[in-house]
Amino acid sequence: MSTNPNPESKVIKFKKSGIVSVITFLLLLIAISTTAFIVYLKNSGYDFSTMSVKDAVAFLKDKSNSKKAASTEITFSQDGNVDCKLYAGFTVILSQDSIRWYDGKGKLLQENALTMARPVLRMSDKYMVVADISGRDMFFYKGKKQLWSKKLDNQIINLDVSDDGYCTVVTQSKDFKSAVQVIDINGLEKYTKLCAEDIVVSAKSIHGGDDVFINKLTTDTVKTGTKLEFNNIYDEKPFASVNITDTIIPLALIQGDNIVAVGQNVILYLDKQGKEVWRKNAESIFCVVPKVDKYIVVAGKFATEGGTAGQKIIVLDKKGNVLYSFEQPENIIGMDIRGGRLLLRTQRSVYLYSIKGEKLGQYSARNELKDAYLVGDNEVTVVSGGSIETVKIDDSTT
Known part of the structure; x- marks a missing residue:
């Protein structure tokens, strides 16, 4: 009988082979898991230009926290110009050939046919006006009911509607640079001002329809400036005006009887006078x-x-005092507010913050976000791609 001088050798060899197999299996499992993870990230809309494990995990956490939505999706065609807004409890979708009203559950309530090249919606809490920018047609609504329609003499540049039912329209003019018209709730023209020297950017009916605020571009100097005018509807000349040199003021907001004018690099607060x-x-x-x-x-x-400039969100009171200030999460292109909650919108994400700057949640969309509205403490209606849906963002910091 022969004897094996090293009876353990076969066992040892077997153990080494087993370890190699286990390591190979684990490496294969990691490769498969990594591939599956990358595919899942891609399908979820992750931006790989800034790829990192930490960012990817945070992205998926945000998706998990934010997409728990009890929503009904409304889809629409993206062909041509489309405008979507929330108005009087309805979701309104305006296209080049129709206007549609949906309820909160996504049910189509009403559809009216129309023909417009560049349709836009403007609204207050009570009223809504539909117009064809660069066209001449406009339609005035309260809820789903059309109160009047009009074809103006000149092309529409911009328009606004007040809670009192006054529609203020900026139009082109044959003999002047632009004109401002105020039309009342019955469709009757109440005020007209022809502007020969300056270009009107926007106009608003204020103070219960007694006055008209007009925002103009001034071109009489080397650099373009802004003139803000306050006009009484019974007087030819403005009763007050504010000139801002070297700055364009694209936005004017009403706060009670006062005006908040927001420019490229300045915020102005103007009183009733x-x-x-x-x-x-x-x-x-x-x-x-x-x-x-x-x-x-x-x-x-x-x-x-310290003198250095940083990207921030600032919250001001009526006196111009900074109540709260906090860093922006990204480049913000849109915002909304509801109670003590703030919605911050970027190109593909929506952030939910408290008014004091505490982050409460985030939603990341697959497609580019066109608009977003706060409809509850943690519910957001988002317009993305060819759809509108309401998503629920978990009330927790991500």
């Missing part, structure tokens, strides 16, 4: 919350105490 109450300068202003009932919320680049 058209006098400047305060102003706040910035290096640049990106956007502002369109509702200014209690707070004025602005996203922009503001100088710090």
